[in-house]
Amino acid sequence: MDNLPKSEANTTPLTPLTFFTRASKCYANRASIIYEGTTFTWKQTYERCCSLAFSLRALNVARNHVVSVLAPNIPAMYEMHFAVPMAGAVLNTINTRLDANNIATILHHSEAKLFFVDYEYVPKAKEALQLLMEKESTTTLATHTNSYSSNLPLVIVIDDINSPTGIRFGELEYEQLVHNGDPNFIPYEIQDEWAPIALNYTSGTTSAPKGVVYSHRGAYLSSLSLILGWEMGTEPVYLWTLPMFHCNGWTLTWGVAARGGTNVCLRxxxxxxxxxxxxxxxxxxxxxxxxxxxxxxxxxxxxxxxxxxxxxxxxxxxxxxxxxxxxxxxxxxxxxxxxxxxxxxxxxxxxxxxxxxxxxxxxxxxxxxxxxxxxxxxxxxxxxxxxxxxxxxxxxxxxxxxxxxxxxxxxxxxxxxxxxxxxxxxxxxxxxxxxxxxxxxxxxxxxxxxxxxxDVIISGGENISSVEVESILYKHPRVLEAAVVAMPHPKWGESPCAFITLNKNIKGKTEKDVTETDIISYCSKNMSKFMVPKVVKIVEELPKTATGKIQKYELRVKAKGFAVTQYHHILPMSRL
Amino acid sequence: MDNLPKSEANTTPLTPLTFFTRASKCYANRASIIYEGTTFTWKQTYERCCSLAFSLRALNVARNHVVSVLAPNIPAMYEMHFAVPMAGAVLNTINTRLDANNIATILHHSEAKLFFVDYEYVPKAKEALQLLMEKESTTTLATHTNSYSSNLPLVIVIDDINSPTGIRFGELEYEQLVHNGDPNFIPYEIQDEWAPIALNYTSGTTSAPKGVVYSHRGAYLSSLSLILGWEMGTEPVYLWTLPMFHCNGWTLTWGVAARGGTNVCLRxxxxxxxxxxxxxxxxxxxxxxxxxxxxxxxxxxxxxxxxxxxxxxxxxxxxxxxxxxxxxxxxxxxxxxxxxxxxxxxxxxxxxxxxxxxxxxxxxxxxxxxxxxxxxxxxxxxxxxxxxxxxxxxxxxxxxxxxxxxxxxxxxxxxxxxxxxxxxxxxxxxxxxxxxxxxxxxxxxxxxxxxxxxDVIISGGENISSVEVESILYKHPRVLEAAVVAMPHPKWGESPCAFITLNKNIKGKTEKDVTETDIISYCSKNMSKFMVPKVVKIVEELPKTATGKIQKYELRVKAKGFAVTQYHHILPMSRL
The missing domain is CATH 3.40.50.12780 (ANL, N-terminal domain)
Incomplete structure (x- = not known):
């Protein structure tokens, strides 16, 4: 039975592109994307993506080339999740909250051939390209030519499709590429499901960004997993609050197509x-x-x-x-x-x-x-x-x-x-x-x-879970947010240090009603002694990543400052 | 990016066995199988299957060997969907309504090493083995030995787990194999998702049965498809009315495990x-x-x-x-x-x-x-x-x-x-x-x-869909079931012939209230003239397959009889 030969009929490669082709046929007239006053059907989205893929090929994008994009959750961002692999290329969505230097690092490392930039991010993209140019030690900005005369990516600006601004950066604009393409373009055929589909840089807080490569197979199966795990049935209407640049919207860019759902885009x-x-x-x-x-x-x-x-x-x-x-x-x-x-x-x-x-x-x-x-x-x-x-x-x-x-x-x-x-x-x-x-x-x-x-705090040999201390802090009626990190301690090696923001929505209460000492005394009553934060800081805002995760790295640097006079030689540096 | 090496961490083969292992861990204490007074949890089912797989290996079952089973929708039948591939073998579920000769043909063609038989089907199995023995031209019945002294499969009887009958056929019994096995047996590791998991003979009505081979990959993906397409959420309670021998219960044998559902078995x-x-x-x-x-x-x-x-x-x-x-x-x-x-x-x-x-x-x-x-x-x-x-x-x-x-x-x-x-x-x-x-x-x-x-009827060059004629017949208030087949016709080549059963549940009506002529006249009023059946037969029962499909082959033979005097040389035999 092992010897039964594989044939084209029974070995289709697993790729999220099949969700898209299927949606264009099975849900042709259903709304695919709604963005303010603009609505597309699955048939239209498919044709737009074919056109865009055609234009990408015309711009010399080839198999496994990286196409980067810096944009919020707008229709173009969604379309690129299909159009880029349909041209055989690899999509690299960049976190819009990264600074110009981080963006330059990603463009450099990924060797991006094209760089799509939403009009809002043009200033940041300009700065990033300037920095990239310095990295590449070259003097030609590629944005003014249609070929790769340098290692710099060709820039395409994405104007707002619903209320165009006219802002440009170089010659090319997204809608123009869609308009000039061929809606009957036959997508690049994925032969190997292990081929790359996306490149996502993790927002490393301590090290250089790492480029995580997804395969078509992995993207396909993960998309199915999420639909199944979340029990997303047919005809979902999905609101894009989660950035698509975050793991391709937790794979739901592809997953909503699998369900023939409607994507409600949000700037x-x-x-x-x-x-x-x-x-x-x-x-x-x-x-x-x-x-x-x-x-x-x-x-x-x-x-x-x-x-x-x-x-x-x-x-x-x-x-x-x-x-x-x-x-x-x-x-x-x-x-x-x-x-x-x-x-x-x-x-x-x-x-x-x-x-x-x-x-x-x-x-x-x-x-x-x-x-x-x-x-x-x-x-x-x-x-x-x-x-x-x-x-x-x-x-x-x-x-x-x-x-x-x-x-x-x-x-x-x-x-x-x-x-x-x-x-x-x-x-x-x-x-x-x-x-x-x-x-x-x-x-x-x-x-x-x-x-x-x-993030584990090791205090006098005890492992303290920072999450556990935070969960107790969250139960305090005035605590809105809490983050606990390790602070160097001369005796215990490390001890917990808490940063909190206060809930201001409580009537008749002001911020001054609660002090850092109050919080420490609350902790003493509600957790084991070794877990009680030695320092509590009430702050206006906690530092966060683009996706809303609290940046503990920054807090650790601050906590180190609070304790600096006491520890100096004791803390193992590796834990920072 | 193509050159990133595959590793064990990112290339797990797709197999329904992962659904089962997962269920045993994530839904350990949830009911997996309920059958009359007997209930198992997923942890128990997993351990029983490990034990059975161990016993299969002990009986010299090896990779890609075929294990056949003739049983209704009882717990053993469900368990074998996992235990057999866990032993590296291929499951062959046999339609219980096939006759002894068909069963012998399947056992012969599949080269089954083991043959599990529910106690109810022992007489039929005995007859099948007798016929098989004649086919194999050997005289040793393998049921009395523990090794393969002949080409005949070793027989294991499955007694009713809930109310044992004591009926035996040879020395081995299913529960005994489970009991003697090792619940900690480590399942055979599927290395290649293209490896076979099941062999299903189609109940060919016109030709010899064909052995359809499923891969682990195909079974895995098809199971997911059905859960998704049917929107089967978590904690389903699935009643086994559909025979498991029919495409492995339309893949739901594996699919219910994927959802950690409960299988309600039915004899x-x-x-x-x-x-x-x-x-x-x-x-x-x-x-x-x-x-x-x-x-x-x-x-x-x-x-x-x-x-x-x-x-x-x-x-x-x-x-x-x-x-x-x-x-x-x-x-x-x-x-x-x-x-x-x-x-x-x-x-x-x-x-x-x-x-x-x-x-x-x-x-x-x-x-x-x-x-x-x-x-x-x-x-x-x-x-x-x-x-x-x-x-x-x-x-x-x-x-x-x-x-x-x-x-x-x-x-x-x-x-x-x-x-x-x-x-x-x-x-x-x-x-x-x-x-x-x-x-x-x-x-x-x-x-x-x-x-x-x-089944398309070609009458005077017109294609007549038998389904279309049937759907009109179904609209007649007295028609319970309808089946339309081609009947030879001297002028038109073929013409439609209808077989119907009558609805007896209508108060104040008897069977004699409606005649074959009435039905023809109803048809004349409700469909194109060329589609009207030339012959209508009211019958007590329509011939059906084990899965309830109407056997049109038999009806075609009958229809040929009705028209035999008229056509003789005209009908192309290939269409029968």
Whole structure:
């Protein structure tokens, strides 16, 4: 039976492009994209992408060339997720909150041939290209020619499709490429599902960005996983609050096509825009980090949180951090249904999802929140997930307390880091991808992350989970956000240092009603002594990445400052 | 980027066994199987399968050996879907309604090493082995030894786990193998996803059975497709009305494991057993051919159809024939929600599913039924589906009327026919699998089957779709079932001949109230003249396959008899 020959009829390569072709045929007249006053159908989107792919080829883009894009969640950004691979090329979406220097580093490392820039980001892109030019030690700006006369990428500006601004940067404009292309272009045929489809740079906080390469197979299977894990049925209306540059929108760029859903694009994720779009288009699904819950709840658009009640439920997939119980209760009370997932760039987005069990509906809200704060079980197409002692590679017992590193394997795991074989083989050694996250397995098989390995605070030999201290801080009625990091300590090696922001929405209370000492005394009453932060700082704002993750690296630098007179020689530098 | 090496961490082979391992970890304590008084959890089922796989290896079952089974939908049948591939072997489930001769042919052709037989089928199995022995020209019955002293398979009887009968056939019994095995057995590692997992003989009505080989990859992707297409969410309770021997239960044997659902096993699919199990276990999903709707509605268990109202909706996936409008309306009125799919053994079960669109809910019931009778759009993991003119290989226009053959390609298509390279290359030629079904594409992209190519009646040069004539017959209030086949005709070449059964549930009406002439006259008023059956036969029962499909081959033989005096030399024999 092994000898039955493979044929074209039974060995189609797995690629998200088949979702798109299928959508263009099965859901031809259904809305694919809605962006303010502009709407497309799946047939139109398909034809636009064929046209764009044609134009990319005409600009000499070839197999495995990198095409970079710096743009918010606009239609062009969505279309490029299909048009670029349809030209045989690899899509590189750049985090729009990176600075010009980071962007230059990515353009340089990826050897991008084309660089699509949304009109809003033209100033930053100009600066990045200037820096890139210095890196490349060349003097010709490629934006004024149609060929690759240098190592600099050709720039294409994306003007707003709904309300054009006329802002240009070089000669080429996105709509013009679509207009000049051929809607009957026959897409580049993917022969090998292991071929690259996307290159995503992780926003490394401590090191140079790493270029994570996704295969067509990995993107395909991960997209299916997320639809299955989130139980996204047919005809979803998906609101793009999560940036598409983040793991290709947790693979939902491709996933919404698989479901023939409608993509509601958003330039800005203000509370006002979110509510307006939900109401206008009957949004059914959206993704965001828990910090966005605050944006939604602390609506600055004149809508009072108490007045909000959604007409029909909107499902939120959240990740990046466990949703704190209080926040979860508030957001669910106004009609959002939250699913918690855990993803990582190297795993092509979500790898674990906290699958809800019906029996939990009978539990008290607080207990439900605790269960939901867990990262959960592996998504369906992941080969395997485990929590292991990395020294012995043995699995930890399912006891809800033994810590180990979360490791993953499966076809959704990246091909590797672009041009970095050393780092690749380190990340993928022993047959597993090592996430760098430390967790436990509960007796029911659900995994909970206790910390990033580098965020664990080791105090007098005790491992303190910064997440655990934070979760207790979150229960304080005045705490809006909390982040705990290691601070050098002359006696214990490290000790916890907490940074918090205060909830200002409580009537009759001012900021001065609560002091740092109050918080420390609250902690003393609510956690083990060795876990109590030695220093608490109330701040106006916590430093965050583009995706809303708190940047603990910056806080660690600050914490080091607070303790500088005391420790000096004691702290192991490697932990910073 | 092509050069990034594959590693164990990112290239796990696709196999349904990962669904099972995952279920044993993520849903360890959830019910996996319920069968009368017997219940297992996923952890228990996993351990039982490890034990059984161990015992299979101990019985010298090796990689790619075929293990056959003749059993109804009992726990053992479900377990073997995992235990057999966990031993590296290939599962061959045999249609229990085949006769001893057919079974002997399958055992001979598949070279089965083991033959599991449910106690109910021991007499038939004995007869089959006798016939096999004659085929093999050997005199040793292998059932009395533990080794392969002949080409005959070793027999293992499966006694009823819930109420053992003590019936034996040879020395070995299923529960004993489970008991003697090792629950910690480490399953055979699937290295290549293209390796075979199952061998399913199509119940060929005109030719010798063909052995359709499924790969692990195909089984995996097809399972995901069906869960997605049917929108089967988490925690389904699946009632096994569809035989598992039919395309491995349309891949749901593996699919229910993927969802961590509960399998409610059934020895007999009587209306009484169906209702009893639905009520006791809160069944959410089941599959069956439309003819089973009649069993459900014409309940012989003392329950009147009018009294039936399900407590909560049960989703039915139906296939094999389009559900007639009247039947659809009746079954949905008592709480079943019907999804229509189209499958074929060679495509590893369902290949098309009639995805329901919300906007259709506003249409009149009759129109909804018409839309639902269509076979629909391709399941998600199928590479592509098309309707083509096989002579030119051109696609037919999406006009709802141009006929062509339905062709499929994708990883869910079989590896090929076992030991039949000629037939394999014929079925998979030109890059497509040719279904032998004739259909159209509507303007919305939905496909509708008009006929099996061999069922099309060619009368005076006109193509008559037998399905179309049947659908009009079904609208007659007294018609319960209808089947139309070609009958030789001296003038027109062929003409339609209808076989019908009558609805006996109508009060105050007897069978004699309606005559064959009445039906012909009804047809004359309701269809084009050339389509009107020249002969109508009212029969007590239509001949059916084990899965409830009407056996048109037998009817064609009968129809030939009716017309025998008239035609003789005219009919092309190839069409019979």
């Amino acid at each position: 800005n994720t203000t509370a006002h825009d979110i509510y307006r779009n939900i109401a206008m288009h009957n949004v059914t699904h959206m993704c965001c980090a828990p910090v966005v819950f605050n944006i939604i709840l602390e609506s600055k658009s004149g809508i009072e949180p108490n007045e909000i009640k959604l007409k029909s439920p909107v499902r939120i997939l959240t990740g990046g951090a466990p949703p704190p119980a209080a926040l979860l209760e508030k957001i669910e009370s106004i009609g959002f249904q939250v699913t918690h997932a855990y993803g990582i760039t190297e795993a092509t987005g979500p790898a674990l999802v906290c699958e809800w069990q019906r029996q939990w509906n009978k539990l008290p809200k607080q207990e439900q929140a605790r269960l939901k704060a867990r990262q959960g079980v592996s998504v369906l197409t992941l080969g395997e997930v485990d929590v292991k002692n990395l020294d012995t590679m043995e699995s930890v017992p399912r006891d809800g307390k033994s810590l180990g590193e979360i490791v993953l394997r499966g076809s959704g795991i990246m091909k590797g880091y672009f041009k970095d074989p050393m780092l690749t083989s380190k990340a993928l050694c022993n047959g597993w991808f090592q996430t760098g996250d430390v967790g436990i397995i509960d007796s029911d098989g659900y995994i909970e992350i206790k910390d990033r390995s580098k | 007999n699919t009587t209306a009484h057993d169906i209702y009893r199990n639905i009520a006791m276990h809160n069944v959410t999903h089941m599959c069956c051919a439309p003819v089973v709707f009649n069993i459900i509605l014409e309940s012989k268990s003392g329950i009147e159809p009018n009294e039936i109202k399900l407590k909560s909706p049960v989703r039915i996936l139906t296939g094999g024939a389009p559900p007639p409008a009247a039947l659809l309306e009746k079954i949905e009125s008592i709480g079943f929600q019907v999804t229509h799919a189209y499958g074929i053994t060679e495509a590893t079960g369902p290949a098309l599913v009639c995805e329901w669109q919300r906007q259709w809910n506003k249409l009149p019931k009759q129109e909804q039924a018409r839309l639902k009778a269509r076979q629909g759009v391709s399941v998600l993991t199928l590479g592509e589906v098309d309707v083509k003119n096989l002579d030119t290989m051109e696609s037919v226009p999406r006009d709802g009327k141009s006929l062509g053959e339905i062709v499929l390609r994708g990883s869910g298509i079989m590896k090929g026919y076992f030991k039949d390279p000629m037939l394999t290359s014929k079925a998979l030629c030109n890059g497509w699998f040719q279904t032998g079904d004739v259909g159209i594409i509507d303007s919305d992209g939905y496909i509708e089957i008009k006929d099996r190519s061999k």
